[in-house]
Amino acid sequence: MQNLSPRHVTTEESARLGVISGWYSTKVSGTFVTGPHDTEADCLRKIAEIDPPPPPPKKKKR
Template sequence: MQNLSPRHVKTEESLRLGVVSGWYSTKVSGTFVSGPHDSEADCLRRIDEINPPVVKARPGVRR
């Protein structure tokens, strides 16, 4: 499981990095994983698709 977070890349930085400005999901190291996304909400949805939230089992329930 990767620890991904949303990051907004503004126009000035996008020119320096050679990417389109927008929202990107990034690793802790700063590596872009997906994007650009139109909004932070879109980026967070993509992060949830890549890294589904962990569902903890309820005590006493077996799978």
């Protein structure tokens, strides 16, 4: 599990970072993993695809 989060890079910031402006999934360290995405929703969908939530715990049979 990578614990990715969405991050918006503005036009001004994109020039400094050398990337295209848009939404990116990032690691806790700030490293870009995917992107740019057009919307935050698109970015969140990609995060869910790459890093799905853990399955619920299974109930123990008695």
